[in-house]
Structures are given as C-alpha cells and as structure tokens.
Amino acid sequence: MATTIASGTLTVKLTESVSLNGTAYSAVNNLTIAAINEIQQRIVTVPNSTLVKLYDFTGIGTGAGSYDRTTLKYLRITNKDDTNNISVNLLGTASNTWTEITPGASFIIATGVGVVQGVASAVVPTPTLENLVTVTAYSGLVNNVDVECYVAMT
Secondary structure: OOOOOOOEEEEEEEEEEEEEOOEEEEEEEEEEEEEEOEEEEEEEEEOOOOEEEEEEOOOOOOOOOEOOHHHEEEEEEEEOOOOOOEEEEEEEOOOEEEEEEOOOOEEEEOOOOOOEOOOOOOOOOOOOOEOEEEEEEEOOOOOOEEEEEEEEEO
C-alpha cells in the first residue's frame, strides 16, 4: 500500500516582547522545516516521584514515544503546570544531563544526532556530542506535573 500522506513544512514562531520603562523590546524568530511526514503531539502526566520515559530513540518498537533519531527534526517539551517545575533527562550513548523546565516554559531540540554531552566535573574545551537515546521526565516529590510532548520527523 502506498502512502497518501503528503509531507508538509513545519513552521515554528517564537515571539518575545517586554516593555521596560515605556520602551518596547521584542524579537520574532521563525524556523521552517521542510519535508515533515510524521508528527506526534500528546499530553503526559508525570506522577510525583516517578521517572517517566517521554521519548525513546533506541530503535526498538513503534508508536507513541518511539522514534528514529536520524529523522528527528523538532522536539518540544512544554511544562503545562502553573506551579511546579519538571526535571528532564537527556540520555546520550555514553552520558546524560538534566535540565529543569519551569511552569509554562518549553525545552526544544532540533536533532537526535550529536545533541548531548554530560560531564560531572572539569572544563570541557570542545564538546563531544552524543546521539540521543531517551528523554525522561521527573516531577519531584510532591505533585503530578503535566507536560506537552510534540515531535516532528522527516
């Protein structure tokens, strides 16, 4: 069976604006990514004190959450909570790194290849970036946190 889905162009628009002392400061940045032929968007509840796998790039299985890192062109995680932070872990092929997403904020990456390096100590003069293996979230010790997961692939 041949596909009937025509690929499309993903457009991401990031707008920032603030007024300080009566002066407006703003920026608009647009990103367009051609040949997108698969997207997934979902809301995931991360239970308190629980590590939840949001994205899997191991090549095992298909369906929600399982992806081919070589076709990944856009990945976004948005913290939909109005009070609580969410911790996100990027696991590479040899190391991992954590980042925190505050309420209402988003975390974006645009590839699954050569995207992460975790170093426990010392100065890293030049990065040795690893391929993405998994992305997990942890909500902390008190409350469940909802996150929106959006991914686009070619």
